Amino acid sequence: xxxxxxxxxxxxxxxxxxxxxxxxxxxxxxxxxxxxxxxxxxxxxxxxxxxxxxxxxxxxxxxxxxxxxxxxxxxxxxxxxxxxxxxxxxxxxxxxxxxxxxxxxxxxxxxxxxxxxxxxxxxxxxxxxxxxxxxxxxxxxxxxxxxxxxxxxxxxxxxxxxxxxxxxxxxxxxxxxxxxxxxxxxxxxxxxxxxxxxxxxxxxxxxxxxxxxxxxxxxxxxxxxxxxxxxxxxxxxxxxxxxxxxxxxxxxxxxxxxxxxxxxxxxxxxxxxxxxxxxxxxxxxxxxxxxxxxxxxxxxxxxxxxxxxxxxxxxxxxxxxxxxxxxxxxxxxxxxxxxxxxxxxxxxxxxxxxxxxxxxxxxxxxxxxxxxxxxxxxxxxxxxxxxxxxxxx
Amino acid sequence: xxxxxxxxxxxxxxxxxxxxxxxxxxxxxxxxxxxxxxxxxxxxxxxxxxxxxxxxxxxxxxxxxxxxxxxxxxxxxxxxxxxxxxxxxxxxxxxxxxxxxxxxxxxxxxxxxxxxxxxxxxxxxxxxxxxxxxxxxxxxxxxxxxxxxxxxxxxxxxxxxxxxxxxxxxxxxxxxxxxxxxxxxxxxxxxxxxxxxxxxxxxxxxxxxxxxxxxxxxxxxxxxxxxxxxxxxxxxxxxxxxxxxxxxxxxxxxxxxxxxxxxxxxxxxxxxxxxxxxxxxxxxxxxxxxxxxxxxxx
Numbered sequence: 021x022x023x024x025x026x027x028x029x030x031x032x033x034x035x036x037x038x039x040x041x042x043x044x045x046x047x048x049x050x051x052x053x054x055x056x057x058x059x060x061x062x063x064x065x066x067x068x069x070x071x072x073x074x075x076x077x078x079x080x081x082x083x084x085x086x087x088x089x090x091x092x093x094x095x096x097x098x099x100x101x102x103x104x105x106x107x108x109x110x111x112x113x114x115x116x117x118x119x120x121x122x123x124x125x126x127x128x129x130x131x132x133x134x135x136x137x138x139x140x141x142x143x144x145x146x147x148x149x150x151x152x153x154x155x156x157x158x159x160x161x162x163x164x165x166x167x168x169x170x171x172x173x174x175x176x177x178x179x180x181x182x183x184x185x186x187x188x189x190x191x192x193x194x195x196x197x198x199x200x201x202x203x204x205x206x207x208x209x210x211x212x213x214x215x216x217x218x219x220x221x222x223x224x225x226x227x228x229x230x231x232x233x234x235x236x237x238x239x240x241x242x243x244x245x246x247x248x249x250x251x252x253x254x255x256x257x258x259x260x261x262x263x264x265x266x267x268x269x270x271x272x273x274x275x276x277x278x279x280x281x282x283x284x285x286x287x288x289x290x291x292x293x294x295x296x297x298x299x300x301x302x303x304x305x306x307x308x309x310x311x312x313x314x315x316x317x318x319x320x321x322x323x324x325x326x327x328x329x330x331x332x333x334x335x336x337x338x339x340x341x342x343x344x345x346x347x348x349x350x351x352x353x354x355x356x357x358x359x360x361x362x363x364x365x366x367x368x369x370x371x372x373x374x375x376x377x378x379x380x381x382x383x384x385x386x387x388x389x390x391x392x393x394x395x396x397x398x399x400x401x402x403x404x405x406x407x408x409x410x411x412x413x
Numbered sequence: 414x415x416x417x418x419x420x421x422x423x424x425x426x427x428x429x430x431x432x433x434x435x436x437x438x439x440x441x442x443x444x445x446x447x448x449x450x451x452x453x454x455x456x457x458x459x460x461x462x463x464x465x466x467x468x469x470x471x472x473x474x475x476x477x478x479x480x481x482x483x484x485x486x487x488x489x490x491x492x493x494x495x496x497x498x499x500x501x502x503x504x505x506x507x508x509x510x511x512x513x514x515x516x517x518x519x520x521x522x523x524x525x526x527x528x529x530x531x532x533x534x535x536x537x538x539x540x541x542x543x544x545x546x547x548x549x550x551x552x553x554x555x556x557x558x559x560x561x562x563x564x565x566x567x568x569x570x571x572x573x574x575x576x577x578x579x580x581x582x583x584x585x586x587x588x589x590x591x592x593x594x595x596x597x598x599x600x601x602x603x604x605x606x607x608x609x610x611x612x613x614x615x616x617x618x619x620x621x622x623x624x625x626x627x628x629x630x631x632x633x634x635x636x637x638x639x640x641x642x643x644x645x646x647x648x649x650x651x652x653x654x655x656x657x658x659x660x661x662x663x664x665x666x667x668x669x670x671x672x673x674x675x676x677x678x679x680x681x682x683x684x685x686x687x688x689x690x691x692x693x694x695x696x697x698x699x700x701x702x703x704x705x706x707x708x709x710x711x
Contacts, residue, residue, distance in 0.1 A: 056506075057502065057506050059498075078685075078688070083505045083506065083685065085501070085502075085505060085681075085685075087498060087501075087531075088498075088528060088531040089527065091495060091498070092495070092497075092498035092501070092527075092528055092531075093498075095491065095492070095498035095499040095501075095502065095528075096498045096499065096501050096505075097502055098491075098499060099471070099489075099498070099500060099501060099502025099503035099504075099506065100502040100503065100505065101502075101506075102487075102489065102503060103502070103503045103507035103510070104506070104507065105506040107502065107506070121492055122491075122492055122495060125491060125492050125495075252469050252487040252489075252503060252507060252510060253466065253467055253487065253509065253510045254466075255466045256487070257466070257485050257486055257487055257488075258487055258488070259433070259481065259482055259488045259489075259490070260488070260490065261490035262490065262491060263490065270433075270436060270482070
């Protein structure tokens with residue numbers, strides 16, 4: 021970071037009301053959250069985030085660098101994060117695949133950072149300019165080994181702004197790369213975005229060690245399962261490795277260290293899941309059929325619920341703000357008191373597997389699948405609701 | 414009454430303050446050249462005069478990359494090939510920190526080759542130390558982008574069918590501002606070169622040819638570690654300031670060593686700050702008259 025620049029006085033938080041697309045809103049959310057480093061590689065439909073970052077960061081004394089690929093981008097933001105600077109990258113499917121190994125390094129070394137994946141339809145190059153939601157399981161399981169993830173799914177430009185701030189807060193709080201699972205339509209959709217005054221934005225910063233260097237253990241967790249994080253250049257002389265490591269951060273090539281480390285990486289998310297998971301529940305109280313949806317498909321679902329209600333169907337909606345961890349408890353409860361759960365998604369059925377698992381057979385679970393290229397028509401969801409209710413209980 | 418003999422504690426290692434001695438013994442095989450380079454790196458850090466709390470070491474994966482785990486500095490042992498982009502992010506976020514990348518030949522120039530050429534092109538202000546042992550030692554001796562044509566490795570039992578890179582020529586062509594090559598016999602020169610590269614602003618590259626008797630020497634009938642060093646000693650010639658394209662590593666004849674590049678060029682951060690302040694200027698003024706053709710350029 022550099023200072024003494026005449027432009028440093030520029031505003032990080034553009035308080036006001038804007039007509040803005042989702043990618044731009046993501047960038048503004050990041051800047052409002054304190055992001056001052058962005059490394060990325062151009063890819064449709066996420067390019068606008070990088071473009072805006074390249075224009076905005078210099079004004080704020082931050083650094084934008086266009087790397088040679090997405091592998092390098094992911095590595096660079098982690099380097100910046102250990103330097104004590106909030107950092108992010110953005111990408112889409114092919115680039116997201118390239119980032120996977122280093123996302124694993126981020127999980128293992130507990131590096132706060134944010135990745136925004138503006139999904140397009142795949143596999144492979146697929147439909148570069150058109151919507152898909154096919155990376156949902158990749159966000160959960162794409163890197164090797166066993167771990168827990170945090171992923172959020174915005175369904176509007178406003179949520180691109182809000183959820184990007186939340187992604188930074190979660191990444192700082194739990195020391196983990198947080199994924200924003202957007203999609204092409206949300207990224208390119210232009211809508212009203214309200215940016216609150218700076219003082220009203222709640223920000224979380226990584227916890228710093230409270231002890232001097234000779235007493236500090238980089239991976240000894242506090243009560244919440246997260247260890248305070250000393251950064252580079254702070255005199256703590258930390259050693260950070262992607263090898264299985266103990267509380268000192270030193271490699272431990274044995275069963276005990278592996279179990280201890282992986283259990284803690286998993287535990288710090290699972291044990292805090294009630295603080296991490298957020299859903300928006302619409303018309304749930306009297307619902308006999310409930311849609312569970314995320315991203316742009318939650319917008320189709322909102323419309324379908326409204327139409328269903330005016331047709332006399334008691335429909336409800338659970339909009340997943342966090343897709344990972346999945347709201348298991350809520351789904352288990354709802355499944356016991358509704359006639360059907362329906363999930364629309366722009367893939368051949370990914371999150372629906374998790375929905376089925378959590379419903380545990382308590383009610384039928386239906387998928388409204390669309391393979392990408394356009395959003396799901398609300399009529400398809402409405403039709404699935406009617407069909408589900410027609411069947412005998 | 415029995416008198417228990419008290420064991421006298423050995424004198425501290427001269428580089429004790431930079432060693433994570435609690436992590437010893439290290440993983441390197443006897444006869445390996447990495448230890449020599451490790452000592453030189455620590456000596457260079459001391460010599461450079463920088464505050465050790467403001468120096469970071471970044472490495473990838475491989476035998477050489479394990480140095481990061483033995484040095485008592487902020488140290489990052491990252492993913493295979495990705496030390497340079499990690500170091501790039503760290504350096505740009507924290508220009509006040511001196512960043513060293515320490516890497517083996519396969520890590521740096523096979524899987525990490527793309528990052529290497531781009532970091533040199535951008536002139537990222539980092540020092541890259543490469544221990545070149547002509548093969549992948551950690552995984553048992555497979556062919557690397559440094560393996561000489563015809564050399565035997567576990568994945569080229571019939572002889573390596575690929576031509577190797579000339580790392581120094583590559584670094585220089587990509588824009589590195591400091592380029593040097595030594596062997597592990599040249600301890601003082603390695604130390605001086607790493608110190609010089611650290612004190613220089615921009616992308617510095619120091620290659621060190623190192624014996625790997627366990628994986629490479631054994632299959633290529635070079636003999637013991639000592640024999641490999643003798644082999645290097647007999648064939649090494651020092652040609653400072655020679656054109657890097659002529660700085661060949663020809664094991665049949667001569668291994669050219671020396672400092673080949675020592676120049677100045679704005680770093681990424683210099684240019685980025687110029688751009689941010691609106692002072693970088695335009696790429697091109699199409700209306701400007703073309704300069705008269707240089708005689709020598711005809």
